[in-house]
Amino acid sequence: MTLYVSKIDRLAGIECYCTSFAGTGGSIKQRSEGFRVSELVDELLVGNISLTFDNRHRYPLYILEKHDIDSNHALFEIERECRMRLRVMGIKDAKAVTTQYASADRVMRNPPGELKTKHTRLTLEGFTRRPLGKEFLAGNKFEITIHRPRSHDLSGLLPEIDKVGNFYGLQRFGSERLVTHLVGREIVKRNFRRAVELLLSYTTEYDTPASKEIRSKSADPGNYRQVLRILPRGMDIERQVLTALVAGKDAVSALRTVPITIRRLFVQAYQAYIFNKCLSTAVINGEDLLQPAAGDLCFEMEGPATFGRIIKYDHASKAKKMVPAIRMAGYTFQPGKGRFENITKAILQEEGVTAKDFYVKEMQELSHQGGFRQAPLWCMDFSYSKNPQLIVSFKLPKGSYATTLLREIIKPQDPIRSGF
Incomplete structure (x- = not known):
């Protein structure tokens, strides 16, 4: 059966379904x-939290609960309202109630036990030896309500759930304003002025009339001062x-004003x-993402969800538990003999990069060497209930998107209007 794939999914490089x-x-x-x-953390972090400040445990660790704001803007809000700079291990979406860890960047002997802002609540959990690093994040646990489904029966999905690929969700690209990767493409190609133009003026069908008007005016540098006065x-x-830009800065300097x-x-x-284009091609070609x-x-x-070192698969590896990895595009990317590397090589050629x-010599802080990402989504502990709503619960490794699995469950005709 051929399933309809929405235009916005395709714009994000997601060109198929896996089930x-x-x-x-x-x-x-x-x-x-x-x-x-809610975040799932490595036991090493739990074992290194002290309830009191001492010579070894000097950095405050908070439980951050937030709603209706993404993690980056939540940290800005906390710094602005509470004069406290924090860091988190993972970025969480705005349209959610999330619970995650947040730690201070500096030593604090007597930090506040509780803080509140409009969208957040912070509760002191204890003290750690150093500020949080991403290495302590193991994954995330999700509990999600699907509203007004045609069907509450997921029995047909369960035999195929392991086939779901580890696509990046639309949030990675800006959701309804799917522009982030377009700006990134122009930065990689050294078209910095075009990157700025896209950031300011790019629109989609989901923009409001007011937003479209502002962005249309932003396309003309002669309107910059006027647009500044009317920006929401x-x-x-x-x-x-x-x-x-109004102050006369060049495109690179303007981009550097972004946090x-x-x-x-x-x-x-x-x-x-x-990556999404590579994974889509592999699925369409019938490649097995698990084997x-x-x-x-x-x-x-x-471990059950701990992805260790990268090794090349051969017949001698069959005794080990192995999960296919996709090498990400980056300045260390070198095509090899693996299935996914050859696909990525072809995509880079198509992209002209x-x-x-x-x-990026001109903006070295944006350079990226690449890395690896598992091909399958690797969903764990999936369950669902249907009385009266359809509620799904599951766990995913860090870096994987719940909306990737929800997309396979719902098969939305219009992902944005379906909440994606």
Whole structure:
């Protein structure tokens, strides 16, 4: 059965489904309470938390609960309202109720036990030896309500759930304003002025009339001063960039006004787009995402959801638990004999970029060497209930998107209007 793939999915490089399940229909994220996410952390972190400040444990660790705001903007809000700079291990979506760890960047002997902002609540958990690193994040647990589904029966999906590929979700690209990877592509190609133009003026069918009007005016540099006066508060990134341009800064300097955590997402989103294109091609070609083939690069599994070192698969590897890995585009990318590397090589040629282009000399902080990502989604502990709503629960490794699995469950005709 051929299933319809939406235009916006294709724009993100997602060109197929991985299962033949017909889909439940319905929508998600109608209310934040219906999309709950909590972090799963490595036992090393839990074992290194002290309830009190001492000579070894000096960095405050908080439980951050937030709603209706993404993690980056939540940290900005906390810094602005509470004068406290924090870091987190993972970025969580705005349209959700999320629970995650957040740690201070500096030593604090007597930090506040509880803090609140409009969208967040912080509760002191204890103290750690150093600020949080991403290495402590193991994954995330999800509990998600699917509203008004045509069907509550997921029995047809269960035999195929392991086939789901590890696509990057639409959030990686800006959701309804699918522009992040387009900006990243122009940065990699050294078209910095075009990157700025896209950031300011790119629109999609999901933009409001007011937004389209503002972005249309932003396409003309002669309107920059006027646009600055009418920008709504939510366009904070655009305001920073426009302010720099009005002050006579060049495109690179204007891009550098964007906070580094968000600025890095541009090139990372372009890498994600190439990854999605690679994975789509593999699925369409009938490649098995779970079983390694000769020449593949694979993760050697160190636990149920712990992806260890990368090794090349051969017949001698069959005794080990191996999961196919896809080498990400980056300045260290070198095509080998694996199935996915050859696909990525072809995509880079189609895009008109080379591996070395990902070393951006003009903006070295945005350079990216590449890395690896598992091919299958690797869903764990999946369950669902259907009384009265359809509620799904599952766990995913860090870096994997719940919306990737939900897309296979719902098969939405219009992902954005379905809450994706």
